[in-house]
Amino acid sequence: MRRIRWIVLAAVLGVCSLTIASAEQKPPTALWDDAATREVRQVIDKGMDAIAAMDSAWVSVAMGKDVSGFDIDVEGKPVRMGSRDEAVRYFNDIFAWAKKAGARLRFDRHSTDCHAISALAFCALEYDFVATMPDGSTLSQPTRTTVVLRRGDDGWKWVHWHSSLSTLPAPPATSGWGKKWLRLLA
Numbered sequence: 001m002r003r004i005r006w007i008v009l010a011a012v013l014g015v016c017s018l019t020i021a022s023a024e025q026k027p028p029t030a031l032w033d034d035a036a037t038r039e040v041r042q043v044i045d046k047g048m049d050a051i052a053a054m055d056s057a058w059v060s061v062a063m064g065k066d067v068s069g070f071d072i073d074v075e076g077k078p079v080r081m082g083s084r085d086e087a088v089r090y091f092n093d094i095f096a097w098a099k100k101a102g103a104r105l106r107f108d109r110h111s112t113d114c115h116a117i118s119a120l121a122f123c124a125l126e127y128d129f130v131a132t133m134p135d136g137s138t139l140s141q142p143t144r145t146t147v148v149l150r151r152g153d154d155g156w157k158w159v160h161w162h163s164s165l166s167t168l169p170a171p172p173a174t175s176g177w178g179k180k181w182l183r184l185l186a
Contacts (some may be wrong), residue, residue: 036116040149043156044112044123052105054095056088063087064150064157071163072141103131103139121149121156126166142166 043062050058069081071090074097081087098105107127114123129141148160 031117032115033117036118036121036151037114040116040121040123040156041112041114043149044114044125044147047158048107048109048125048127051091052107054098054105056092056095059088059091060084062158064152064159067157067159067161069158069161069163071161072143072165076141076165098131101131102134106130106132108140116149119151121151123147123149 047058047062050062063084065084067081067084067087069079069087069090071079071081073079073090074094079090081090097103108130110126110128112123112125114121116122123146125143125145125147127143127145129143131139133139142165143163144166145161145163147158149156150159151157
């Protein structure tokens, strides 16, 4: 009987020590993959360049089929996309507006911060989306964007993005910026 008590006591102490040791261990943290992060940064840079070049073929290749996006149209209104087809249509609408206005597009990039693990990544970007008009005047949307990418057999694809104005422009009635946008939309 005494021997059984010692065995039970040893078992209880053993379980308790494992529980205490487990509680003292810190939970694992994700280890960022530097090579994957560099790949993602290249995908983001290529995407920004393709959008500025109004390359609609890039959009259909770069977006995942199930992409979702929240962005801003040329009037500063929110736009929600829930598929690759909707994303392609959104970018084509912007490209058509820019071509009709004779505008050249560019991104004045302030920061791009990307992090990736083997199959998933996110990037936070800050930039001014700038349209230069034929007369040399410019329209600018200060923007923050977050992009989530997934790596598949066909490479890194955008699966989600969200863009919003990082600062508000002056109201249209008092701003040359607003008047230019309104004139171009008419």
